[in-house]
Amino acid sequence: MDKQFSHIDHRGSANMVDVTEKHISQRLAQAEAFIYMSAETLTMIEQGNHHKGDVFAVARIAGIQAAKKTPELIPLCHPLMLTKIAVDFELQPQLGRVRITSLCKLAGQTGVEMEALTAASVAALTLFDMCKAVDPTMTISGLRVLEKQGGKTGHWQHPEGA
Template sequence: MSKLSHINSRGEASMVDVTDKAVSQRTAWAEGYIRMSAHTLQMISAGEHAKGDVFAVARIAGIQAAKQTASLIPLCHPLMLSKVQLDFELEPKHSRVRVIAMCKLAGQTGVEMEALTAVSVAALTLFDMCKAVDPAMVIEGIRVLEKHGGKTGHWQAGELA
């Protein structure tokens, strides 16, 4: 089993030194879901929510969050992201919205945390904007889907049971 990279030889929290790592193109995708009532899903998909376009606000929030990951998550490196993309897929059959984030850069460390943060904050923003109508919403299933670049190359998540 690999040792934890953010723990030094004395067992203390430590930021990983990436000074000698090669710069490479790195991309990561993450997803998450927000379950809600069928009424809420229909309302936001039709653009009938009193607060307006909740997806536009959540998209901006997710992009901003990705850019602030190092300020939110201890030991994350501040990164110069070259691309952050947020997409929303309506899944009426499951009464939910799928949130997908892609983060990209040329750098010395991966962007998985930025993609996860973007998804998390976009879902939280949807919750915040819709909570007066549907306080029982559930955010779930946040995970990394895929990554490219770096020493480990390509990695893809398996199917969930």
């Protein structure tokens, strides 16, 4: 299969893709990331004893803001009118981590995968920032798109599942 890089023009220069002729469709993307931390830090968060307060509330707002600012951070992304952004957290103490999931939706001419990825990654970075004083050994990993819907390619899910 011969796939062309759509962000490169005929001269090899960076180029924002022209989506003018694309049909508007309902688009959705979900992404996830993980932040690994000590059992003590997980317990502190779970019990609401973190000295910085509700770290999930702050990280959720950061992730939502980040999704909206994606085209300011990633040069060739289109500014989008997102209609839904959600960022959620799942404590997984048995695995020593927090699972961060994001969802972005809109009716538009281009996908929202980058916005979902940006939301999940900035939420993870915010958790790191808020917890680094008590647990500097935290690790962020596993950033990936779980699912996308809409557009020419239709529905896609990560082959390893959610």
